[in-house]
Amino acid sequence: MHLVMQDRNNGFYIVRSANGNDAAAIVEILAEVGSEGIYIANEGAYMTVEHQAIILSSLDPHTHLVLVAEQDGSLVGTLEMVRGTFRKNAHTANFGMALRAPARGRRIGEGLLRAAHQWAQSEGVEKICLSVFSSNRGAIALYQRMGYQEEGRRRNQFRLGETLVDEVLMAWYLPPRLTH
C-alpha cells in the first residue's frame, strides 16, 4: 500500500506499508508516545528494533498490517492492525495507532485509519475493534468521526499518574462487500 494524502494544512504526506527499514523509527515513535504517559499503555520501548524488524519482514500481509505515515522524509506515525487468528474471530481486527506529538491534530491519523479500513475491506474483515483511555478526547473524537461506537468499558482499568481512567472498547462494522 502506498497512498499520497493531504493533511489539514494542505501538506502532503505518504501512508504506506512498513518494511524492515522502518523498525527503528516505529520503535522510537511508540517509545516517545509511551513516555508521554497518557495515551498508550506501554511506558517505553516494548520491543527491540531487531525484533520489530523481524516482525515487519515476516508478517502475513493478509492478517497483519503495519502502516507508517511519512512527511518531509521522516516517519511521523504508525498504525498496526491485526486480524483475529482463529476461525471464530477471523472476521474481526484490532488496531492501535500513534503519531509523534508535532504531527497531531492535522488529520494524519484519519489518513492512516482510512488506509487501514481499505486493507480491512479488501481482506473481508467485518468488524474493527479498538481500546482507548476514556481521557483521550482527541482519539475518541477521531474514532467517532470515522463511525466507531462504544461497545463497552472497563472501569478504572488504567492509572495515569494519580488518575484512574476507563478503558473504552469501540468498534466499527464495515459495509458488506458487493459481490460481482
Ligand SMILES: CC(C)(COP(=O)(O)OP(=O)(O)OC[C@H]1O[C@@H](n2cnc3c(N)ncnc32)[C@H](O)[C@@H]1OP(=O)(O)O)[C@@H](O)C(=O)NCCC(=O)NCCS
Ligand atoms: C489519536 C491520534 C492518532 C489522532 O490522530 P490525529 O491526526 O491527531 O487526529 P485528527 O487530526 O484526524 O483528529 C483528532 C481530532 O480530535 C480533536 N481533538 C484533539 N484534542 C482534543 C481534545 N482534547 N478534546 C476533544 N477533541 C480533541 C481534534 O480537534 C480533531 O478533530 P477535528 O479534526 O474535528 O478538529 C493522534 O492524535 C495521536 O497519535 N495521539 C497520541 C497517541 C494516541 O492517543 N493514540 C491512540 C491511542 S487509542
